[in-house]
Amino acid sequence: MKFARGRRLVALLIALALAGTAAWFLWPSDPPVRGTELTIPVLDGPAGDQRVNLDATYFPPAGGGKGPAVLLAHGFGGSKTSVRAEAVRLAGEGYAVLTWSARGFGRSGGEIALNSPDYEVKDVRQLIDWLARRPEVRLDAAGDPRVGIAGGSYGGAIALMTAAYDARVDAIVPQITWYDLADALFPNAAGGGPEGGVFKRMWAGLFFSRGAPDTGGERGAAALGALTTPQGQRALTGREVACGRFLPEICDIYQTVAERGEATPEAVERLRQSSPISVQGRIKTPTLLIQGLHDSLFPLEHADANARAIAATGAPVQVAWFDGGHDGGDGEIDWLHERTIAWFDHWLKRDGGAGIPGSAFEVSRDGGRDPGTRRRVLLHAESARYPGLGGTERRTVPLTGPEQRVANPPGGSPSSISSVPGFGELLGNLNSSITMPGQSASFDSAPLTAPLEITGNATVTVRVRAEGRPDAQDGEDAGEAGDAEAPREVTLFARLEDVAGDTQPAVLPNGLVAPVKVAVPESGTADVTIRLPAIDHRFDVGHRLRLTLTTTDLGYAGPDAPSVSAISLASPGLTVPVAATLRTPATGPDAWTWALPLGAVVIALVLVLTGRRRASDDVDPELADVPLRITGLTKAYRNGEKAVDDLSFTVERGQVLGLLGPNGAGKTTTMRMLMGLIHPDAGEIRIFGRRVTPGAPVLSRLGSFVEGPGFLPHLTGRANLELYWRATGRPAEDAHMEEALEIAALGAALDRAVRTYSQGMRQRLAIAQAMLGLPDLLVLDEPTNGLDPPQIREMRQVLIRYAERGRTVIVSSHLLAEVEQTCDHVVVMHRGRLVTTGTVRDLLDRAAASNGGPRRLEDVFLTLIDQTANGAGDPAGIGDIKIGERA
Amino acid sequence: MTADTAPATASGYSPGRTLPLSVEIVRQFRRRRTMVMFTLLLALPWVLVIAFSLGAGSNAPQNSLRLSDLATESALNFAAFALSVSASFLLVVAVALFCGDTVASEASWSSLRYLLASPVPRDRLLRQKLIVAFGYAAAAVVSLPLMALLAGTVAFGWNDITIPGTGEVIPAATVLPRFGIVIGYALVSQLVVASLAFLLSTMTDSPLGAVGGAVGLVIVCNILQAVETLGALREFLPTYWNTAWLDALAPELDWSGMIKGASVSVTYSVILLALAFRRFRRKDIVS
Incomplete structure (x- = not known):
């Protein structure tokens, strides 16, 4: 009898399991999203007379009916197929999604003009025209569809540029993109602009070369990859070999600057035409800027500059720093999607207004590891106000260290390594970096007595003294070398490292360095204030902050001539920004950790109490x-x-x-x-x-x-x-x-x-x-x-x-x-x-x-x-x- | 009532005094398997010490930060290593043995019916057996790391602990309470095995069946745990959190895993024990 009851229970459990499995398989899934492959002819060029066929895919909103449109742009080296997965997801949410291969990419015609207002921007405006004619797309006015643009990197820049040139754009979500392409390729953390900047050689090379490794376009975020030639197996001309599918004038500019290792005014001019910096005050579109913490190509400063420029027009702007970027990181695909959808839902589906979702500023932070999967957990710290890179308050951390000599090796090799462009994901997030002996000077803080969370750019002022060639003896021959030509340019790479202890290697947050080019009078000194890389990093108690200046970095071009400089602190304080308003959501243990045992106790009590037999005081x-x-x-x-x-x-x-x-x-x-x-x-x-x-x-x-x-x-x-x-x-x-x-x-x-x-x-x-x-x-x-x-x-x-x-x-x-x-x-x-x-x-x-x-x-x-x-x-x-x- | 002519019970009998814990402890302690298991657990750290000293310097990777390579750094490192290598199986077997054997062996010796007829009320018999079996199991789980601490101190010295993974060195005195947490959690995480073994023990007359059943559960769970596609469902496997005590040795003490583990463990355990009592109370003792 008991056994029979046990069998019945087992049978019931099996039946339940079977029913669950069947329900799992038979549960109605979302209506399938089908894309239509099409070719959209556009006219562009400075005169608007060049005909180009764009290869596009159109995904009507799932479930039919009218919906707002979203243009989904791909990253550099990608094509419309790189964003297909995201397009399907967006279409599933009721958007009419158009993806296209930008000119010069995929099966589209034309040549790459780097998001030029004369070319790519014109193309996208005509895509908006095309969308306005689609019956599934909701219109604000005749010829004016309700439309948003999202995209990463190259695709993010076209979102910004189009928004500047076309008022019909209603919301944009540019990701990991630039504000000033010239500054991105010729950064100078001492100020002074790209003309005096340090050439970001390796990234620029990857950017322009078609021999770059494919870093996985599916990510969307890190879509910098090989250029493909539509010609297939046909033998390439010399021009094609050298320039790929670039517009010849852009190719020429690149070849000039890459050879010289410094920016020419024409190059800066041309790159800025392709950058939001040239359209300051014209972007009045609600913008969600998502920038990667792991991005040595377009670091956080670019999102900051974009945010300030757009906010100045009065347009709503939100900034989010996520765990991704051109150097890898988690990627946070689901979070990106949710954030994008929330932004578009508000501005495109709900006509804007109050109750903007999300926070003005959001930062992905390390939440330790999930105790179960042992995978990293990311928390999203939020602030109702965007503090910028200066933080809500600034603190001073004293640094100490004597004057130290550093040598620039002849030919700039071997070089220190902060991150390896294009290979970020290969190296993982080890935060490992290498400095070469004799090439770096370090200044340490005392061990911290309280944790310090830096959000933004720390700044420091150092004094650089040129000492001449390394074959001169120590510094005594400085005068002797003084007869050489006047001010010498010293290139340095500044890092802010996290030192946990003597036994462990210093950690370089996100592998970021700040390149500095400073002119130093021969045998004289120059003080230079360095804006250290923008980071969001927590320095724990007992850790020290270390400022390290190296003469070389793998990713950058440095002077070939050997030289020695002496570096000291001009002022002992490192000024660090703190975003006090950032709040990390509290993460208590899951509710089930309490509910389960309590439920079990209740069940156990029921089991035990109902099983109780009547107490026997049955006496005759x-x-x-x-x-x-x-x-x-x-x-x-x-x-x-x-x-x-x-x-x-x-x-x-x-x-x-x-x-x-x-x-x-x-x-x-x-x-x-x-x-x-x-x-x-x-x-x-x-x-x-x-x-x-x-x-x-x-x-x-x-x-x-x-x-x-x-x-x-x-x-x-x-x-x-x-x-x-x-x-x-x-x-x-x-x-x-x-x-x-x-x-x-x-x-x-x-x-x-x-x-x-x-x-x-x-x-x-x-x-x-x-x-x-x-x-x-x-x-x-x-x-x-x-x-x-x-x-x-x-x-x-x-x-x-x-x-x-x-x-x-x-x-x-x-x-x-x-x-x-x-x-x-x-x-x-x-x-x-x-x-x-x-x-x-x-x-x-x-x-x-x-x-x-x-x-x-x-x-x-x-x-x-x-x-x-x-x-x-x-x-x-x-x-x-x-x-x-x-x- | 005619209590004066016919007492309800034999003189001096009181249900609350039957099967005192001391009696049950003695009954179990003199068993050969109790002795063998404790000998094994107490000898294992010394065997490990010998193994480490035999293999010293042969192929230990430099600057490795794995738990096993750090074992010879200090007594605490060694104890943590000893626990980590034994928790997944040896301690499971020990716990399953003490808890799975307790009622089933009485049934197989037929002594159960005489205890019940003496009479020890069924709930009380089960409760006393539960306390003693869990006590022995706990002693087994605790004895290994404590002996490892002793052996490690003798062999490698009472040095500061080197944290696996990061290589940070933390003074031994500050880690000692953490080590208490480790042992405490190891106990909690074995609750499921103990409770299941106990439940099986009330259901079968074969001690090996009960022990094997509980160990089998652990093996099946370990296999299921390896199926990544189960995703978060795996978190509810009773063995999933068995290594969460490693978090107590991380530089930052992280409770979340251990809380989840304890929660899952207690949940299963409470229900299994309730089932054991419910079943045993209604069971026909035919052995």
């Missing part, structure tokens, strides 16, 4: 002096066959009762019920008037030996009895241990482990255990099994003596002779039913009287069970007795 005072009365006792096997069937009999005080029956008669089952080990299906057992239930206290007046001994085999016989008695919790003096041991008659074996005992020894020990405490009712199941004849005889005497003291003994047996010799009363059972009951003498007399036949109990017994068997209509009859199952 009439029977208080009757050792045992069994009434209507029934117990069925699991298969329904009754082991004990409506059994009733009474045992009076002082009796030695034989429970007689063949194997399988239900004797043992009855005794188990008597001991409270198994639950009767019906009927009841009362010992001294108290109903027997499992563990009923009245059982303490019962001594039992049923179905073999049960001892701890590793303990001695004596220890077994002693521990058994102590387990009853009764006083040791009540045990009558010596009498019991006498009955066991084990002698010296008493102190041996029980596992060494013979069957008979265990049997005697078990009977002794049953007699411990001299119980008022003693129940013995086949007590003479395994005993030799003298022991059997002795056991009989023991039992008879035991009953003489007013106690009651019940002996079950299938050995008739034993019952005949030991018992005065007998209960005969067969197949679970009571056959007869009475004194042994009566039984014998009755049998003799009825047919004058058998005088021996055995014959009576056989007659009796034969009648029962026939009465029950069992043709097998007596033959079953010997092979019948044990109850």
Whole structure:
């Protein structure tokens, strides 16, 4: 029965699991988004007369109807396919999405003009015209679709540039893009603009070269990859080899600056035409600027400049720094999507207004590792106001360090490494950086006494003294070298490092360096204030801040000529910005960590309390002096066959009762019920008037030996009895241990482990255990099994003596002779039913009287069970007795 | 009531005094498997010490920051290593043994029925057995790292601990409470195994079945844990957080993993134990 219930439970669980799986598969999924491949011809060029075919894919809003449009632009080196996944997601949210390969990329025609107002911007404006003609696109006015633009890097710049040139654009989400391309490629952290900047050689090379490795355009964020030629296998001309699909004039400019390693005015002019810096004050579109913390190509300063320029027009701007960028990082694809959708939903679907989603400023921060997956967790600290790169407050951290000489190696090699452009993801986020010995000067702060979270640009002023060529002796020959040409340009790369201890390498936050070019009078000094890279980094207690200046960096062009400079601190303070308004959302443990155990406790209480059986103080005072009365006792096997069937009999005080029956008669089952080990299906057992239930206290007046001994085999016989008695919790003096041991008659074996005992020894020990405490009712199941004849005889005497003291003994047996010799009363059972009951003498007399036949109990017994068997209509009859199952 | 003529119980009997803990402790303690298991657990740290000294300097990678390579740095490092290598299996077996064996072995010896008929009330029998079995299991879990601390101190000295992963060195005195957390968490994380073994112990007459069943659960869970596609579902596997105690040795003490682990562990354990009591109370003892 219990098993049946267990099976039902298992079946129920399986059914539930199957139903869940089916629901999982059959659950209606979002309507599929299908894109239409098309070619959109556009006219561009300075005169608007150059025809170019743009390869595009249009995704109408999922679910039909009209929706706002989104132009999804790809990154440099990518194509419309690089943003397909995001386009499908946006279309699934009800937007009409148009992706296209920019001119010069993918299957589109034309040449790359670097988001020039004359080319790419004109192209995109005509895409907006095209969108305005689509029936699925919601219009603000005739020819003016409700449209947003999103894209990363190259695609982010076109979003900004288009927004500047086309007022129809309603919202933009430019990601990891530039404000001033000239400054991005020729940065100078000392100020002074790109003309005096340090050439970001490696990034520029990757940007312009078509031999650049593909860094995975699917990311969208880091889509700087190989340029593809539509010509396929055709042999390329020299021009094509050199310039790829660049517009010739851009190619020429690049080749000039790359060769010289510095920016020409024409180059700066041309690059700025392709940059938002040239359209300051013209972008009036709600803008969500997302910039990567891991970005040495377009660092955070670019987003900052864009944000300030757009905010100046009064347009709503939000800035978010995420864990991504051209150097890798997490990428946060889902977060990017959610943030973009929220921005577009507000400005495109809900017509703007109050309740702009998100915060003015958001920064992804390290939230440790997820304890389960061991993956990094990112938290998004938010601030209601964008503090800029100067922070909401500035603090000064004193630095110390003597003047140190640094050498620029001839040819600029070997060089220090801060990050490896294009390979950011290969190196991972190790924050490992390499500085070459002799090429760097370091200035340390004292270990921090409180954590310091820098958000923005730290600044420091250093003094640079030119010392001439390294072959000159120390600094003494500075004067001698002074006859050389006048001010010398010293290139330095400033890093702000996090030093945890002496044993660990310094950590360079996000692998960012600030390149500086400073003109130093020969044999003189120059003070230069360096704007260190914008970072968001927490310096922990006990860590030190270290300013390191190196003469080389792998990613940048430096002077080839060897030189030595001496660097010292012009002012000892490092000024650091702190964004006090940034709040990281509190992350408590998940709700389930509390809910689960509480729920479990409730379930457990229900399980335990409902399983409780009624407390038994069921007393029948009439029977208080009757050792045992069994009434209507029934117990069925699991298969329904009754082991004990409506059994009733009474045992009076002082009796030695034989429970007689063949194997399988239900004797043992009855005794188990008597001991409270198994639950009767019906009927009841009362010992001294108290109903027997499992563990009923009245059982303490019962001594039992049923179905073999049960001892701890590793303990001695004596220890077994002693521990058994102590387990009853009764006083040791009540045990009558010596009498019991006498009955066991084990002698010296008493102190041996029980596992060494013979069957008979265990049997005697078990009977002794049953007699411990001299119980008022003693129940013995086949007590003479395994005993030799003298022991059997002795056991009989023991039992008879035991009953003489007013106690009651019940002996079950299938050995008739034993019952005949030991018992005065007998209960005969067969197949679970009571056959007869009475004194042994009566039984014998009755049998003799009825047919004058058998005088021996055995014959009576056989007659009796034969009648029962026939009465029950069992043709097998007596033959079953010997092979019948044990109850 | 006719209590004067027929007492309800034998003299001196009181259900609340049956099967005292001391008796159950003695009954279990003298068993060979108890002795063997404790001997094994207490000897293991010394075996490891010998193993480390035999292999010293052979191929230890320089500046490696793995737990195993740092084991010889200090007693605490060594103890953490000893715990990490034994927690996933040896301690599981030990815990499963003490908790799975306790009722099932009585059933297999038939001594259970005599205890129940003596009578020890079923709830009380189970409660006393639970306390003693969990006590032995806890002693087993605690004895290994403590002996490892002793062995490590003797062999490698009471040095400051070197943190795995970062290589930071933290004074031993400050880590000692953390080590207490580690042991405490190791105990909590074994609760599921202990409770399952205990539940199985009440359901079967075969001690090995109960022990094997609980160990089997751990093995199955470890396998499921390796299925990455299960994602966050794996967090609810009872063994998923068993190594969360490593967070207590990180430079920044991180409770989140251990809280989750403790939560999952307690959840399963409470329900399994409730089932054990419910089942045992209604069970027909036929062994």
